[in-house]
Amino acid sequence: xxxxxxxxxxxxxxxxxxxxxxxxxxxxxxxxxxxxxxxxxxxxxxxxxxxxxxxxxxxxxxxxxxxxxxxxxxxxxxxxxxxxxxxxxxxxxxxxxxxxxxxxxxxxxxxxxxxxxxxxxxxxxx
Numbered sequence: 001x002x003x004x005x006x007x008x009x010x011x012x013x014x015x016x017x018x019x020x021x022x023x024x025x026x027x028x029x030x031x032x033x034x035x036x037x038x039x040x041x042x043x044x045x046x047x048x049x050x051x052x053x054x055x056x057x058x059x060x061x062x063x064x065x066x067x068x069x070x071x072x073x074x075x076x077x078x079x080x081x082x083x084x085x086x087x088x089x090x091x092x093x094x095x096x097x098x099x100x101x102x103x104x105x106x107x108x109x110x111x112x113x114x115x116x117x118x119x120x121x122x123x124x125x126x
Contacts, residue, residue, distance in 0.1 A: 001066070003106055003109045005078070006115035011118030014118065015118060028045045029044055041075075042076065046078045050094055064104070111124060
């Protein structure tokens, strides 16, 4: 498993597609769980989490499912934990869920790259 993370609009998807041109990517906004668990690469994982939470689904076991069923996937996600803490309760819960899921996935990943201004910096290479 590999992760690419960074702020919104920092070039994560372009960086991932450039590094892995052979990968067929699925989008978190559109994908169902079955697609995530079999995908080569997932763009906007954070949007999948938002979509599932908006639908009232529990995402607490998402990281474990990905680790068990799709351990070779390349994940791309926004870091949503920076800045002002949202006033809206859903937005706070979403922010926490993304942070917890990404923390667990990063711990398992063999490589984590943080992308800022289109430049990827490897922050974990195990």
